[in-house]
Amino acid sequence: MTYGEHEFNHVFDGSALLQKFTFGENGATFSSRFLKSYAYTTNLENEQIVVSEFGTTGKSLSRSKLGKLGDKLAFDKMFSDNAPVGVVVFGGEHYCTTEAPFLHKIDPETLETISKVDLHKELGINSQCPNPKMLSDGTSINVLHAVGATGPKYDIVAIPKKPVVGKASVFSKPKKIGSVDARWKLNPCHMHTFGLTENYVVLLEQPLTIDVKATVTNTIFDKPFIGGMEWMENKLVKIHLVNRETGKELKQKIKCEAFFFMHIINCFEQDNHVVIDVDTYKKPELLYAFYVKNLRRGSVLGSELDRGCVKRVVVPLDVPEKVAPETNLVRLAGSKATARKQKDGSLLLTPDTFTNCVYEVPTLHPQHASRKYRYFYGNSGDMTVNAGKVGKVDFDSREVKEWHEEEVYANVTCFVPRPGATAEDDGVLLVTAVHSTDRRKTSLVVLDAADMKEMGRVEFMTPSDVPKSLHGLFIPE
Numbered sequence: 001m002t003y004g005e006h007e008f009n010h011v012f013d014g015s016a017l018l019q020k021f022t023f024g025e026n027g028a029t030f031s032s033r034f035l036k037s038y039a040y041t042t043n044l045e046n047e048q049i050v051v052s053e054f055g056t057t058g059k060s061l062s063r064s065k066l067g068k069l070g071d072k073l074a075f076d077k078m079f080s081d082n083a084p085v086g087v088v089v090f091g092g093e094h095y096c097t098t099e100a101p102f103l104h105k106i107d108p109e110t111l112e113t114i115s116k117v118d119l120h121k122e123l124g125i126n127s128q129c130p131n132p133k134m135l136s137d138g139t140s141i142n143v144l145h146a147v148g149a150t151g152p153k154y155d156i157v158a159i160p161k162k163p164v165v166g167k168a169s170v171f172s173k174p175k176k177i178g179s180v181d182a183r184w185k186l187n188p189c190h191m192h193t194f195g196l197t198e199n200y201v202v203l204l205e206q207p208l209t210i211d212v213k214a215t216v217t218n219t220i221f222d223k224p225f226i227g228g229m230e231w232m233e234n235k236l237v238k239i240h241l242v243n244r245e246t247g248k249e250l251k252q253k254i255k256c257e258a259f260f261f262m263h264i265i266n267c268f269e270q271d272n273h274v275v276i277d278v279d280t281y282k283k284p285e286l287l288y289a290f291y292v293k294n295l296r297r298g299s300v301l302g303s304e305l306d307r308g309c310v311k312r313v314v315v316p317l318d319v320p321e322k323v324a325p326e327t328n329l330v331r332l333a334g335s336k337a338t339a340r341k342q343k344d345g346s347l348l349l350t351p352d353t354f355t356n357c358v359y360e361v362p363t364l365h366p367q368h369a370s371r372k373y374r375y376f377y378g379n380s381g382d383m384t385v386n387a388g389k390v391g392k393v394d395f396d397s398r399e400v401k402e403w404h405e406e407e408v409y410a411n412v413t414c415f416v417p418r419p420g421a422t423a424e425d426d427g428v429l430l431v432t433a434v435h436s437t438d439r440r441k442t443s444l445v446v447l448d449a450a451d452m453k454e455m456g457r458v459e460f461m462t463p464s465d466v467p468k469s470l471h472g473l474f475i476p477e
């Protein structure tokens with residue numbers, strides 16, 4: 001994507017484009033509209049990339065060095081408000097999200113941008129999880145990253161279905177469920193998702209961190225945000241279980257063998273264990289592989305990249321005071337996961353591996369979120385054969401059913417259950433598809449989630465190239 005002569009360097013950088021497929025009695029329609037963020041409108045106005053993104057440095061417009069520095073250190077100028085991650089619901093309203101502390105309220109009918117929320121100004125936070133969890137009563141739970149008296153922390157908050165009377169917005173003074181101090185004082189962990197079980201909020205502190213000092217230095221010296229990310233070599237994943245009712249963290253120290261992740265698939269409790277399913281990679285190589293120049297190398301990249309795998313981490317809640325270090329405390333039938341008590345009293349976990357590649361941007365039956373479940377659906381991490389396979393992972397049989405089509409880059413958006421269905425996979429999988437044969441063509445393919453066979457599709461030709469979608473949202477009428 002370009003503004004004037006300037007092109008973004010990284011896949012995560014492109015300006016957010018809302019895409020919408022609508023189905024009604026009169027057929028289907030497709031519409032799309034750019035999110036009117038400050039970054040988008042400023043770049044457009046200046047016909048060049050002015051606002052820095054994850055992997056691209058914006059060209060500074062200020063002439064005075066002092067003015068330039070002051071401008072850069074203003075929080076809303078340090079971080080872009082481009083919000084391409086997805087559309088989520090807070091307080092019955094629809095918002096575009098990103099990791100930076102900004103949200104944009106949009107009209108889901110017209111895709112127009114209505115207003116911007118600056119959570120740094122409103123709540124003093126530095127970043128947020130862009131994937132909140134919505135409870136059945138309409139309350140949204142999210143994790144906000146802030147700095148407290150002892151350093152960086154993760155605040156778990158509940159945002160009500162409707163603004164409380166007398167409060168300015170749904171985000172005003174959200175109810176705090178609990179708070180966890182970051183394990184490294186100058187390096188809060190990167191946390192794109194978190195987990196939720198019946199009784200716990202699950203936070204995974206992975207070895208991929210944001211080096212605060214480097215981030216500030218990079219901002220001053222015109223270097224992109226990606227340069228401030230630091231992988232803590234030889235460090236484990238630290239697991240926090242925070243009680244949803246009391247807000248207290250489980251005292252048991254829990255660590256798991258190292259992995260990099262973006263998406264926790266689902267979490268649930270079973271027989272006094274907490275089960276955490278995650279799309280994992282050995283290291284965060286893909287963040288660097290997703291530079292546009294690398295992607296243009298095509299299939300070479302696919303064979304070089306770590307495809308990752310789906311792992312199931314199991315935390316036993318019943319940990320005896322005295323137990324032999326070789327005893328595996330995981331007691332779930334059929335599980336290959338282990339949990340062993342270390343000399344220092346901590347638990348060291350090794351996960352059970354289910355697949356030989358990840359299935360990203362995962363989706364599942366909404367009523368099985370935070371509950372025991374069997375299936376989820378996602379985009380295959382295997383990019384060697386066909387860039388755009390989608391798959392259905394079966395945790396019981398350990399099998400994967402895939403769907404793909406030549407020259408199609410498919411993206412799983414949502415699983416929608418059939419009304420009245422009782423089987424977990426009785427429903428449809430909505431898959432958006434872009435076509436390498438014609439970049440102006442876009443499709444929405446409906447798969448039968450039971451057998452992953454195509455039931456039908458709608459195709460549209462648009463006036464311009466259509467980019468691949470990210471997280472999707474199904475809005476029933």
Ligand SMILES: [Fe+2]
Pocket residue numbers: 085192262263361471
């Ligand atoms: Fe994501």
